[in-house]
Amino acid sequence: MYPEAMPKSLEGKLVVAISSRALFDFEEENRVFEESDDRAYMELQLSRLDVPAKPGVAFPLVKKLLAFNTDDEGRVAVVILSRNDPVSGLRVFRSAQESNLQLERGVFTRGRNPYPYLTSLGANLFLSAKEDDVRAALNAGFAAARVYPDSALAADRHPDEIRIAFDGDAVLFSDEAERVYAQGGLAAFQAHEIERAGVPLPPGPFKPLLQALQPLQDMASGAPMRIRTALVTARSAPAHERAIRTLMAWNIQVDEAMFLGGLEKADFLREFEPDFFFDDQTGYCDTASRVGPTGHVVSGVKNEVGESGQGPL
Missing domain, CATH: 3.40.50.1000 (HAD superfamily/HAD-like)
Structure with missing residues (x-):
């Protein structure tokens, strides 16, 4: 049995909740989901488990926000909040690791609208490619936006x-x-x-x-x-x-x-x-x-x- 530990808290941090499709370029995988079903999507993601996903529309923003964190103090927390299944979530975390994004937390709901978990996270922002999820989050009082996955990327301009x-x-x-x-x-x-x-x-x-x-x-x-x-x-x-x-x-x-x-x-x-x-x-x-x-x-x-x-x- 693990020793009992004090729970961690996100209080006082800037908390950004983000869908996997907003963080990474999963547009090809999403087309498979829309043209087939979630099982075909899961199988494709699993087959690409060792293939790092390309940066998505919100990747540059997340990377810069995480730069506020130091070894001594974590000022920003980024949490994956996704309709993905937990198996597909493995690729999300592996892709983050390959990109040197320090992501520790994720909630994967396999098709269910994930917005109710924004309250538990105390999220300051929710970014998703799915309009229904964004509407629900806004109606619940959270800052939320439907990302345009095909937006021009910010690349490396203004690195600091x-x-x-x-x-x-x-x-x-x-x-x-x-x-x-x-x-x-x-x-x-x-x-x-x-x-x-x-x-x-x-x-x-x-x-x-x-x-x-x-x-x-x-x-x-x-x-x-x-x-x-x-x-x-x-x-x-x-x-x-x-x-x-x-x-x-x-x-x-x-x-x-x-x-x-x-x-x-x-x-x-x-x-x-x-x-x-x-x-x-x-x-x-x-x-x-x-x-x-x-x-x-x-x-x-x-x-x-x-x-x-x-x-x-």
């Missing part, structure tokens, strides 16, 4: 800096203003935001993640990695003021803010070169994914059943 870009409404902020736009158009939206310029917007699903990143951002200049954040929104003056004042009220700073007034975000993301960009509108996500790693935040009025189209926010 993590760059993360966020949309505003329905991502960092609630979709309150987007609903006004959807119901009344641009004039109603502008009037609404001018009138409430001094009233902070309610928080959106990614505010807690931005807060959780702050301790890492505030680390001394000698830290092994730096974090640079950007707000990239289609808001324009005068609606910019409420967004800035909201961040001030939250005591949260971003390094860059882009108020684009409906201009194509991808053009500006190409210059910012994010390790990940989060937006609630598929139109912006589609073009952004050609520039770099992108996650669709399936929340807000634009992602309600029956809603379509792309507004200015």
Whole structure:
């Protein structure tokens, strides 16, 4: 019998839960699953047990986040949270080992939505390629995004800096203003935001993640990695003021803010070169994914059943 030990805790760490398909390139294996069944998928993964998987869309972000950990202190925990079966999970861990990713924990549910385990993990972020899992996680109050597996990879640009870009409404902020736009158009939206310029917007699903990143951002200049954040929104003056004042009220700073007034975000993301960009509108996500790693935040009025189209926010 093993001696009884005190349980470990993830409290105080930045906890990222990620599906195996978001971390590694399992698109070929996924096609086998979709065209056949889970047994054929399992057999393929088992046959490739000794073949390291190629990096997936979130691999560069995870690798950089883990660089915050030292022998003395673990500041970031990355946990595999996957619909994979446990046997397929063997390849995930072997691939991580081959890539020098220090992953210790994984939950494999064999087809069941894994989002309930986010509570036990105290996750700050959940990345998955499956929309249903992301919707469920967002509805449960977690920052979550559906990754675009075919996004352009961030590769090795800015090796000592993590760059993360966020949309505003329905991502960092609630979709309150987007609903006004959807119901009344641009004039109603502008009037609404001018009138409430001094009233902070309610928080959106990614505010807690931005807060959780702050301790890492505030680390001394000698830290092994730096974090640079950007707000990239289609808001324009005068609606910019409420967004800035909201961040001030939250005591949260971003390094860059882009108020684009409906201009194509991808053009500006190409210059910012994010390790990940989060937006609630598929139109912006589609073009952004050609520039770099992108996650669709399936929340807000634009992602309600029956809603379509792309507004200015």
